[in-house]
Amino acid sequence: MIPYERHELILNKLKEADLLKIDELAAFMPDVSMSTLRRDLKELEKRGSIEYLTGGAVKLHSAAREVSVFEKGAQRSSEKDLIARRAAAEVEDGETVYVDSGTTATALLSLLVDKPVTIYTTNGYACRFTGDLAAKVVVIGGDFNPVTCSLTGPMVENALRELYFDRAFIGVNAVDEDRGIMTPGYPEAIKKRIVMRNSQASYVLADSSKFHVFSNVKVCDLEGFTVISDKRDAKIGERVKMITA
Structure with missing residues (x-):
């Protein structure tokens, strides 16, 4: 799976759940190694697409999500x-x-x-x-x-x-x-x-x-x-x- 496809999977999953622990994302993508997943998350954070939270969780950046x-x-x-x-x-x-x-x-x-x-x-x-x-x-x-x-x-x-x-x-x-x-x-x-x-x-x-x-x-x-x-x-x-x- 190429990086773009992984990034899309991660963002789509976060749109459904709003907030996920990294372990939960890893379970959702069993064919992706933890080191690769962390690199993808760092890249998405750098782009401003996601935010890291204390406790090892991530969520969509507020600009990428329309608040109700x-x-x-x-x-x-x-x-x-x-x-x-x-x-x-x-x-x-x-x-x-x-x-x-x-x-x-x-x-x-x-x-x-x-x-x-x-x-x-x-x-x-x-x-x-x-x-x-x-x-x-x-x-x-x-x-x-x-x-x-x-x-x-x-x-x-x-x-x-x-x-x-x-x-x-x-x-x-x-x-x-x-x-x-x-x-x-x-x-x-x-x-x-x-x-x-x-x-x-x-x-x-x-x-x-x-x-x-x-x-x-x-x-x-x-x-x-x-x-x-x-x-x-x-x-x-x-x-x-x-x-x-």
Whole structure:
């Protein structure tokens, strides 16, 4: 088995189990010697794909794994609510807006449904709103990710290419002055690029914990949009407009 094949086996196994002891990986790959397995793990660690933990265990690096929307919702919830309220203040009655997936975007969505606007979204949480809504809500269907409650894929992309928005609110996993804005998956990155091209104004919703970290896939450089966050960052603020909630 060549190194690439071994690396793929290791990463796929970690995606299933999240965290494994090295002995467990060795049992999963009985034809691979322990010395070879350790070399492979060191190489994957060097690439930033996995992390070593105390006690002889390994797990996927956080940038290679999309955290569930339930986990994210419990993290920095007050900051996300502040950002959502500030973002909602940008929207005027009668506008057509796009709201992305993600916990901060979901908080924004819950505010905008009470405004007389048209909302297009790929956020599966939109289906949970019932009763009388002031907004018209259009959920664009596609491949559903149960971890993030996000819809992506060719059907989503084809629909979004035909739509234009007054404002778009984009969720991301990382913001960096050199790397731009990032997300863990390529389908999410494609979707965000299309939306931002088709919007008169684009806003990236990112609390300050997402500054100067990285994720797997670059969406775009820091230009042509506004970052709404709980704190201002000097380096990022030099490259792109920022609004502090």
